[in-house]
Each structure stands twice: as C-alpha cells, then as structure tokens.
Amino acid sequence: MKNSLTFFIMICFIFISCQNKENKKVKADLTFRSVSFASAYGASDEEYNNLLRDINKSLSENNSNDDSKKLYQHFRKLKKLNLLKSPYIFLNLGGDSIMTVYLSENEYNKVKSFRQVDLFKEHKKIVLELDIEKKDIGIYYSNNIIKISKVEGKSRSNI
Amino acid sequence: MLPMQILIIYQLLHLLQDLFSQQILSGIVISGFDISNGNILGTFNFLTTSYSTDSEPCWGITCGITLSEVMISSNAPSTSNWAYTYYANNANIMMNYQFVRSANNYSSMGIAYAAYYNSLEAMVYEGPDKPITSMADYLKCFDISKGAQLTIYVNQPIANSNKAWTMTGDKAGHSFIGITQNGVSRVWGLYPETNASPYNPNDPHAFGNNEGDSYDISISFVINASALQSITTNAINYQKNYDLNSNNCTDYVLGIAGSSGLFLPDPQSTWPNGGGSNPGAFGEALRQMSLPQETTIDTDGGSAINNNGNCN
Numbered sequence: 001m002k003n004s005l006t007f008f009i010m011i012c013f014i015f016i017s018c019q020n021k022e023n024k025k026v027k028a029d030l031t032f033r034s035v036s037f038a039s040a041y042g043a044s045d046e047e048y049n050n051l052l053r054d055i056n057k058s059l060s061e062n063n064s065n066d067d068s069k070k071l072y073q074h075f076r077k078l079k080k081l082n083l084l085k086s087p088y089i090f091l092n093l094g095g096d097s098i099m100t101v102y103l104s105e106n107e108y109n110k111v112k113s114f115r116q117v118d119l120f121k122e123h124k125k126i127v128l129e130l131d132i133e134k135k136d137i138g139i140y141y142s143n144n145i146i147k148i149s150k151v152e153g154k155s156r157s158n159i
Numbered sequence: 160m161l162p163m164q165i166l167i168i169y170q171l172l173h174l175l176q177d178l179f180s181q182q183i184l185s186g187i188v189i190s191g192f193d194i195s196n197g198n199i200l201g202t203f204n205f206l207t208t209s210y211s212t213d214s215e216p217c218w219g220i221t222c223g224i225t226l227s228e229v230m231i232s233s234n235a236p237s238t239s240n241w242a243y244t245y246y247a248n249n250a251n252i253m254m255n256y257q258f259v260r261s262a263n264n265y266s267s268m269g270i271a272y273a274a275y276y277n278s279l280e281a282m283v284y285e286g287p288d289k290p291i292t293s294m295a296d297y298l299k300c301f302d303i304s305k306g307a308q309l310t311i312y313v314n315q316p317i318a319n320s321n322k323a324w325t326m327t328g329d330k331a332g333h334s335f336i337g338i339t340q341n342g343v344s345r346v347w348g349l350y351p352e353t354n355a356s357p358y359n360p361n362d363p364h365a366f367g368n369n370e371g372d373s374y375d376i377s378i379s380f381v382i383n384a385s386a387l388q389s390i391t392t393n394a395i396n397y398q399k400n401y402d403l404n405s406n407n408c409t410d411y412v413l414g415i416a417g418s419s420g421l422f423l424p425d426p427q428s429t430w431p432n433g434g435g436s437n438p439g440a441f442g443e444a445l446r447q448m449s450l451p452q453e454t455t456i457d458t459d460g461g462s463a464i465n466n467n468g469n470c471n
Contacts, residue, residue, distance in 0.1 A: 034350045035403060037324075037431065042358040047432055054431065070326040071431070115353050117290040117365055157288045 023133050025146070028091035030126040031098060032116040032157040037071075038100050039078060041087045048085065051075070078102075081135045087112070091128065092156050101132060104143045111148065119155035127151055289368040291347060294394045297368075300343045300470035303388040307340035308381055309419060311412050312374035312463050313442040319375070321443040323428035332438035334409040335369040335463070338390070343468030346370040347394070349411035351401040357432040360403035366394065370466040376442045377463075378423070380454040386419040393418070409436040424448055 040051050055072040078084040087108035091099045103111075107130075114126050129147040132140050291297050301307065316325045316332040324332075335348030346369045351362035382390070393415075399406055409425075413436060416423050424444035428437050446458055 033354065035355050035407075037356050040358055042356065043432070044358075047358060051431065067322070067324065067326045074326075117292065117352060120290045121292050 031092040125153040125155040310379040323437040
C-alpha cells in the first residue's frame with residue numbers, strides 16, 4: 001500500500017512537472033517587426049494552396065536552397081500544428097530575447113490595433129500577460145491573453 | 160560531493176527554475192552543445208573539458224540542458240568569462256558549438272542557443288526602432304537653397320550575398336539614406352507603418368530614423384539644391400503606401416537616387432508569394448557596377464552617420 005501510494009505521488013509529480021513545462025503564464029512587452037513571414041496569415045485560399053504545393057515540392061527536391069528548405073520545414077511543422085494560417089505577435093522577454101507567439105484570431109483581435117508609431121509618440125508600451133503553450137521547439141501559441149496594459153515606457157522594435 | 164559541484168548544481172537548478180519565465184540567464188556555463196537542425200548531437204562538459212556524443216552514459220546535468228526555452232540576456236554575467244577564454248583558443252570547437260560572437264561572448268550556452276533560435280525566425284526584416292513622427296521637423300535644418308551630400312546605405316541580409324532573405328541571417332536587411340550639409344545630417348528609411356508580409360504586402364508607410372545603423376555597402380554623391388529640395392519635399396509630403404513587392408525600402412532609395420540624377424542598378428529577386436527590389440541583390444549590384452563619376456563607394460561597411468545639427 002505504501003509503495004502504491006509512493007508510486008501514485010511520483011506519477012502525479014511527473015505529470016504536474018510536464019504540464020508546467022509546456023504551459024506557462026508569461027508577462028512580456030509587445031514588440032514590433034515591420035516585415036515578417038512567420039505564417040501564411042492573410043493568404044487567400046488560392047495563395048494558401050499554392051504555398052502547400054510549394055512546401056511539398058521544395059521538401060521533395062534535393063536542389064532547393066537551404067533557406068527555402070528551412071522555411072518550408074518550419075511551415076510544414078506549423079501546418080501539422082494547425083498554425084500555418086494563424087496570426088502572430090512578437091514578445092520582448094527582456095534584453096534581446098524575442099519570442100514569436102501564434103494567437104487565435106480572437107486573441108489577435110485584442111492586440112492588432114496597437115501601432116508602434118502611436119506608442120512611440122505617447123512614450124508608452126504594451127505589456128501583455130498571457131498563457132503560452134509550447135507546441136514544439138521554438139513554436140509557442142496562446143489562446144488566452146489575460147491582461148493588456150498600456151504603461152509608461154519605450155515600445156521596442158527590431159531588437 | 161564536492162562543495163564546488165554542489166554550488167554548480169544549485170546554480171543549474173536555479174537556472175532551470177527560471178527557464179521560460181523571463182528571467183535573465185545567469186550562473187556559470189557548464190555545458191556546451193553541438194546543435195544541428197535543432198538536434199543536440201553532442202555535449203561538452205566545461206568542467207571536465209570532455210566531449211560526449213553518447214546520450215546514455217550521462218544523466219542529470221551532465222546530459223546538458225534543453226536549450227529551446229533559455230531566455231537570453233545581453234547583460235554579461237561576470238562569472239563565466241573563463242569558459243569563453245577556453246574556447247577562444249580553439250577555432251574548431253568554436254565552430255562546432257556555433258560560437259557566433261568573437262567578443263563579449265559571456266554566455267556561450269546562450270549564444271549557441273541563439274544561433275539555432277534565430278534560424279526559426281522566418282524571414283524577418285527590421286523596422287524602425289525610432290519612428291519619425293514628423294518628416295517636416297526631421298528635415299527642417301537643411302538649407303534647401305544649397306546642395307548636400309547624399310549617401311545610400313545598404314544593409315544586406317547576408318553581407319556580400321545577393322540573397323533577398325534568409326532563415327539564418329546574421330542580420331536583417333534594409334536600404335536607407337543619409338544627407339549631410341554643412342554639419343547638419345539626417346538619416347532615414349522607409350518602412351510599413353505596422354507590418355507587411357508576403358501575404359499582406361501593402362501597408363501605409365512610415366519613416367524611421369536610421370542614424371548609426373549598420374550597413375554593408377554605401378555609395379555617396381553630391382546633389383544640388385534642386386535635388387535636395389525635391390528629396391525633402393517628397394519625404395514631407397510622401398503619400399505612397401509601403402509595398403513589400405513594389406515600394407519597399409530599396410525602391411524608395413532607388414527613387415531618391417534617380418530623382419537626383421543617379422540611376423543605380425535594380426536587380427529583382429523573388430521570395431514566397433512575391434518578389435522585387437531588395438537590399439541583398441541591390442547591395443551586390445552596387446559592388447559590381449562601374450562607379451559613376453563623382454561618386455564614392457564604401458564596400459567595407461560600418462555604421463551610418465549619426466544625426467547632427469539642431470536648428471530649433
């Protein structure tokens with residue numbers, strides 16, 4: 001009985017540890033990048049289908065250049081995770097650490113109106129608190145922006 | 160267990176606790192990682208200076224740390240300099256471990272991670288960290304009845320490469336201009352106001368202050384008063400939208416040069432779902448072109464001039 005209880009506690013501990021590792025509550029500054037291509041958000045159906053075709057074609061060819069291959073490998077991973085058409089934002093986690101976070105459309109609507117030029121004029125920045133789920137290495141997703149605060153500070157871009 | 164080892168394990172536990180929680184990476188660097196396409200091929204123990212590609216014999220901290228969640232700080236922990244010193248003497252190991260900086264490499268582990276993390280940032284170009292809120296104010300110090308020197312700066316995604324974009328770029332690409340006149344100087348470039356992507360290429364424009372920004376190649380020439388007036392009036396009254404394919408930062412500087420009488424090469428490249436002028440191809444074309452009279456070219460790169468002169 002004692003051994004069973006110990007085993008149960010260990011399993012619970014491992015389960016909780018794993019849960020904590022993959023899902024975190026994060027507080028970070030919203031940051032901006034002018035030109036990015038982290039998903040096919042905004043693509044029409046035709047453009048999206050063309051992209052899927054290009055992904056398959058590129059990854060089946062040996063002569064694709066490295067950058068195309070890396071991009072399409074990344075996109076193939078996003079497609080498997082159902083994120084290829086998702087909007088995304090950039091978070092500044094301090095110093096020069098920038099995280100790309102994919103969002104649900106609903107959550108994106110909460111932050112898409114913020115413009116760096118406006119924040120710059122106002123000497124403000126946006127601080128987000130959100131639940132982030134790690135989907136894969138370097139791929140993070142949030143379906144819950146808990147809090148949005150506009151505070152004094154410099155809104156960073158392109159660190 | 161030796162006190163030193165206990166201390167290091169404590170620091171590692173503390174570091175692990177901080178992972179993914181916006182904490183600064185701190186403590187002594189213990190392990191280096193040989194990373195390829197996100198896979199850790201081997202680990203290097205800084206304490207024993209032993210390298211291992213066998214994942215089985217190691218356990219605990221000697222197996223290394225999963226790097227994908229390390230947050231990197233630009234603040235140098237003062238305790239890890241010895242690790243950098245050790246590797247600085249071995250170029251092969253430095254390459255294996257993706258040491259991408261040659262100076263101030265205070266966090267070897269973080270830098271190795273940074274090289275991989277950077278590769279996941281799909282086609283990112285920089286925007287203005289300092290947006291210009293009024294071009295009229297920004298340019299008002301110039302005397303438009305006189306000539307000036309115009310410099311076109313090109314920061315390529317990869318220096319000396321015509322690549323339009325990269326997944327593993329050492330830096331982002333941008334084309335921008337600087338004008339100097341009797342001690343007054345201003346530097347700026349064109350950006351989208353919010354964000355542009357291959358699937359959303361068009362956006363209202365914004366100008367950004369690019370003083371002091373790095374570049375790979377620049378070309379300078381003297382413009383007359385008429386050209387200076389044209390450039391400043393155009394910038395102040397600029398109405399065109401930014402368009403990633405047809406009116407991006409490189410298109411803007413090509414237009415400025417053309418309006419000043421200097422017609423520069425404009426090679427086109429493609430990217431997913433589009434294509435057009437770009438800093439990579441433009442920079443390489445500048446390197447290879449025959450230099451027009453009364454122009455000077457700098458192919459060594461460096462930092463653009465800083466803004467100077469205040470007429471308020």
